[in-house]
Amino acid sequence: MSGILPRFKFQTHPLPLLTSSPSIYTTIPSPSVLGPAFRRALRMEWDGEVGMNSVPDGVVQHILSMLSNARDVAACACVCRRWRDCVPYLPALFFPRNAFDAAAAARGAADDVIGRMVASVARLRELVIYCPFSMARLPAWLAARSATLRVLELRMDAAADKVAEGGHLDCIGLASNLEVLRLWGVSLTAAPAWGRMERLRVLEVVGAPLRDSAVRDAIAACPNLTDLSLLGCDCSGTVAIDLQLLQRCRLDILGAGNCSLLLTAPRLESLEIQGFTWITLCGGHSLRRLSIAKSTGRVHKVDTGNLPDLDHLSLRGVQWDWAAVSSVLQCASEVKHLVMKIEFCGDLDALQPFPEVDLVDFFDSHPKLRKVEIHGAMFAALCQKNSLKNLNSRFLIPCLEEVLITVRSPLNAEQKLNTLESLVKYSVKLRTMVIRISQMKNCHEAADEFFEEICKFKYMNYRKVRIE
Amino acid sequence: MAPPATDAATTKQEQQHAAGGEGVEVGGDLRLVAECGTVVRLSRSAARMSTTLFDMIEAGCAEGGIPIKGADVGTLRLVAAYCEKHAPHYDPVASAARLRDPFPPFPIEFTPASYAVKPVTQLDPDPHGLEAWDRKFISDLPDNSALFNLIIVANLMAIEDLVDLGCTAVADKMRGKTPDEIRVALDIENDYTPEQEAEVRRENAWAFED
Numbered sequence: 001m002s003g004i005l006p007r008f009k010f011q012t013h014p015l016p017l018l019t020s021s022p023s024i025y026t027t028i029p030s031p032s033v034l035g036p037a038f039r040r041a042l043r044m045e046w047d048g049e050v051g052m053n054s055v056p057d058g059v060v061q062h063i064l065s066m067l068s069n070a071r072d073v074a075a076c077a078c079v080c081r082r083w084r085d086c087v088p089y090l091p092a093l094f095f096p097r098n099a100f101d102a103a104a105a106a107r108g109a110a111d112d113v114i115g116r117m118v119a120s121v122a123r124l125r126e127l128v129i130y131c132p133f134s135m136a137r138l139p140a141w142l143a144a145r146s147a148t149l150r151v152l153e154l155r156m157d158a159a160a161d162k163v164a165e166g167g168h169l170d171c172i173g174l175a176s177n178l179e180v181l182r183l184w185g186v187s188l189t190a191a192p193a194w195g196r197m198e199r200l201r202v203l204e205v206v207g208a209p210l211r212d213s214a215v216r217d218a219i220a221a222c223p224n225l226t227d228l229s230l231l232g233c234d235c236s237g238t239v240a241i242d243l244q245l246l247q248r249c250r251l252d253i254l255g256a257g258n259c260s261l262l263l264t265a266p267r268l269e270s271l272e273i274q275g276f277t278w279i280t281l282c283g284g285h286s287l288r289r290l291s292i293a294k295s296t297g298r299v300h301k302v303d304t305g306n307l308p309d310l311d312h313l314s315l316r317g318v319q320w321d322w323a324a325v326s327s328v329l330q331c332a333s334e335v336k337h338l339v340m341k342i343e344f345c346g347d348l349d350a351l352q353p354f355p356e357v358d359l360v361d362f363f364d365s366h367p368k369l370r371k372v373e374i375h376g377a378m379f380a381a382l383c384q385k386n387s388l389k390n391l392n393s394r395f396l397i398p399c400l401e402e403v404l405i406t407v408r409s410p411l412n413a414e415q416k417l418n419t420l421e422s423l424v425k426y427s428v429k430l431r432t433m434v435i436r437i438s439q440m441k442n443c444h445e446a447a448d449e450f451f452e453e454i455c456k457f458k459y460m461n462y463r464k465v466r467i468e
Numbered sequence: 469m470a471p472p473a474t475d476a477a478t479t480k481q482e483q484q485h486a487a488g489g490e491g492v493e494v495g496g497d498l499r500l501v502a503e504c505g506t507v508v509r510l511s512r513s514a515a516r517m518s519t520t521l522f523d524m525i526e527a528g529c530a531e532g533g534i535p536i537k538g539a540d541v542g543t544l545r546l547v548a549a550y551c552e553k554h555a556p557h558y559d560p561v562a563s564a565a566r567l568r569d570p571f572p573p574f575p576i577e578f579t580p581a582s583y584a585v586k587p588v589t590q591l592d593p594d595p596h597g598l599e600a601w602d603r604k605f606i607s608d609l610p611d612n613s614a615l616f617n618l619i620i621v622a623n624l625m626a627i628e629d630l631v632d633l634g635c636t637a638v639a640d641k642m643r644g645k646t647p648d649e650i651r652v653a654l655d656i657e658n659d660y661t662p663e664q665e666a667e668v669r670r671e672n673a674w675a676f677e678d
Contacts, residue, residue, distance in 0.1 A: 050613045050616045050617050050620070051612070051613070051616060051654070051655045051656070052612075052616060052638075052654045052655065052656050053656065053657060054616065054620070055620060056620070056623065058623075059620070059623055059631070059635065062631065062632075062635050063635040063638045063639050063642075064639075066635060066636055066639035067639055067642065067643065069643070070675070071644075071675040071676070072642060072643055072644070072675075074671075074672035074674070074675035074676070075642075075645060075646055075647050075672070075675050076642065076647070076650065077671075077672055078647035078665070078668050078669055078672055078676075079647045079650050079651055079656055079658070080651075080656055080657065080658055080659050080660065081659050081660060081664075082659070084668065100674065109674065113674055116671070
């Protein structure tokens with residue numbers, strides 16, 4: 001075998017095209033080693049400088065398409081004629097917040113520049129404007145690029161001339177082929193007259209006082225949405241959304257009022273809502289991720305229907321009706337990751353702790369739980385109604401790997417320690433348990449004793465348990 | 469045994485002999501021939517990444533040496549290294565969709581427990597370490613000339629991912645620079661007449677005169 005190598009190392013290829021000396025560098029670059037010797041080899045083998053000028057036009061176009069910041073585009077237009085000729089074919093323009101801070105006449109100059117650049121990029125697909133601009137100029141820009149524009153994102157609160165009514169938003173209907181629309185700081189008290197935006201797939205509206213009727217009408221204009229995000233909105237009454245293609249939805253409602261949500265979305269995969277008091281979801285059978293929160297006030301009723309595909313469930317709030325909590329937990333029997341951070345229960349205005357939740361029943365009815373975060377009232381409610389002796393010896397928590405518990409009060413110390421011990425004992429796959437002890441309410445001996453007990457528990461299970 | 473095809477990449481043959489495994493050429497690696505005649509081997513699975521080569525394999529004319537006009541050995545070897553590294557994880561549909569969108573959605577950060585509207589399954593962004601390897605691959609290139617050669621050859625061989633990688637690297641060298649700086653960095657000839665240049669600079673002065 002060794003006799004073969006030296007003979008062929010320096011032979012040249014028999015093809016007639018051969019010219020220069022064969023390479024004596026025989027190493028094939030292995031993926032992990034492009035070391036200095038190899039680089040020297042490369043330098044020796046090239047015969048000349050290859051510059052940008054020898055790159056074909058299509059590739060120059062491709063390179064310039066990767067720049068979207070308006071400043072970079074403008075700078076490139078000045079470099080050489082060939083580059084300036086590529087500008088009409090660029091796909092995107094992004095005007096960042098500080099694009100025009102330095103300009104002397106900021107407002108007027110900004111609008112002129114935006115107008116000129118939008119005009120020069122004939123096939124503009126994506127337009128993002130974060131800097132201040134005049135709403136009055138927007139219709140002209142959109143009309144000019146309506147055939148090709150697909151993505152539009154505007155910071156309306158930066159607009160120089162804010163109009164009280166939503167009428168100025170009607171011009172967005174001019175861009176009839178829009179697929180993605182994101183609006184920041186818009187005010188939508190009445191539904192905008194967009195006409196039917198058949199191609200709109202993604203709609204995000206952030207920080208606007210929305211009326212429910214406005215929401216309904218706006219969404220009726222976009223029947224093919226797959227992503228809907230209404231954040232920081234100021235709704236009251238009922239929000240009814242019916243979107244057959246919706247896959248991801250985020251709704252965040254401000255305000256102390258009681259708002260109700262009726263959501264019909266058979267293809268929904270991810271839902272995150274905050275601020276609703278009554279929630280009804282039709283068609284949650286594809287839902288994988290559900291997060292319900294209410295930072296002030298109460299959650300009265302949650303009706304989701306069965307959720308067989310749910311992986312991730314998060315329930316947060318100050319006060320939930322127990323019926324709402326238990327109905328969601330029952331529907332989410334396949335959940336793998338559970339976060340519960342609810343302070344209190346109670347049907348009326350009185351804040352009450354959770355009713356008792358049997359540990360065995362809970363983990364039996366959610367056998368696929370892998371990660372659990374329990375804060376507040378839920379942990380205090382976990383108990384073992386069956387005494388330890390009666391516990392079925394085949395009881396197991398099969399999949400649980402990570403647990404995070406927040407303990408606030410030393411009441412019922414023995415029950416809580418029992419729960420911790422049972423969790424460690426019956427979870428065959430447990431890797432970490434983190435116990436957060438925060439804001440102990442009672443500052444007397446009971447708290448100190450409790451803390452000592454927990455430390456003892458931790459030392460006995462030091463490999464898995466950690467205290468923060 | 470007939471003498472194996474002569475090529476400078478004999479260490480690969482050594483490995484094949486040593487492994488006592490596959491035969492030397494038939495049904496196995498493609499042989500790409502550079503301008504100077506040197507042959508660079510490329511396995512069939514890696515050649516899938518090049519649309520040109522893939523079509524040739526399908527059409528059955530990928531036997532024998534495949535001349536790559538205008539490509540020098542160093543660049544061909546780099547291209548081969550890239551293809552070999554990426555071949556096991558290559559997904560033609562995904563690569564067509566990825567990097568075509570210069571505007572990834574801007575994430576919206578809100579308190580307390582809000583996440584951007586993201587796909588439900590949070591995939592590991594770099595599961596095979598390919599992005600890190602790509603970064604090193606690009607940063608190991610000795611100079612701009614090498615980079616442009618790479619892009620030209622990848623373009624010739626229709627390897628979309630590698631063309632994108634190279635173009636992104638070039639675009640990164642341009643970001644945030646004034647026109648003069650770009651000309652210096654990429655060695656570009658200014659073909660404006662003085663009047664044209666003055667006019668275009670006036671129009672775009674806002675971008676680079678603070």
